[in-house]
Amino acid sequence: MILVALGSNLKSLDFGDPQQALEAALRAFAGRGVAVVHKSSWYRSAPVPPSSQPWFTNGVVSVETKHDPFHLLGLLHEIERDFGRVRTVRNESRIIDLDLLAYDELLADGSSGLVLPHPRIAERAFVLHPLREIVPAWQHPVTGETPDQMLERLPEGQQLQRIG
Incomplete structure (x- = not known):
């Protein structure tokens, strides 16, 4: 199972509002x-860590592809660039953010430029709620935890609203 998180909190002249x-x-x-x-x-979420920037629109998709995880990550970064994203400061406002959360059971520690599963899956309500919605039985390849189990451990305070 290949999982990708999507987020946006800036309007784009070319693509419209974040959603x-x-x-x-x-x-x-x-x-x-x-x-x-x-x-x-889609979900609206307050920035994590808390800041004065606009709220985000977030979601998660499962995808199928013949691309290996390195090529897929490159394609996600290519789409971000096509949408005008320039990576300068971590956690800054952005038109688009595409994160490869998991690629089957693959583990990668970053030594090859790829980290899998995504290191902050278990820390973000805006990832866990949509993840639970589409694959409630998915298990984190390292901890074995489901989205519900990870949600139980989240500290309070992450604001999230389902859209629609």
């Missing part, structure tokens, strides 16, 4: 050999 930009990113997947199998609802 429209995320929908456009999903359409861009298809042109790059990445098929969306399941898509969560």
Whole structure:
């Protein structure tokens, strides 16, 4: 199972509001050999860590592709660049953010430029709620925890609202 998180909190002249930009990113997947199998609802979330920047729109998708994880991560970064993202400061406002959360049971420690599973899955309500929605029985490849189990351990205070 291949899982990708999507987020946006800036309006784009080319792609519209954050939700429209995320929908456009999903359409861009298809042109790059990445098929969306399941898509969560969209969620609005306060920035993590807390800041004065605008709230984000977030979601999670499961995808199928013939691309290996390195090529897939490169494609996600390519889509981000196509949408105008320039990586300068961690956790800054952005038009688009695409994170490879998991690629089957693959483990990667970053020594090759790839970290899997994503190191902050268990720390983010805006990832865990949509993840639980589309794959409630998924288990973290290292801890064996389900989204519900990880949600139980989250500290209070992460604000999240389901859209629609």
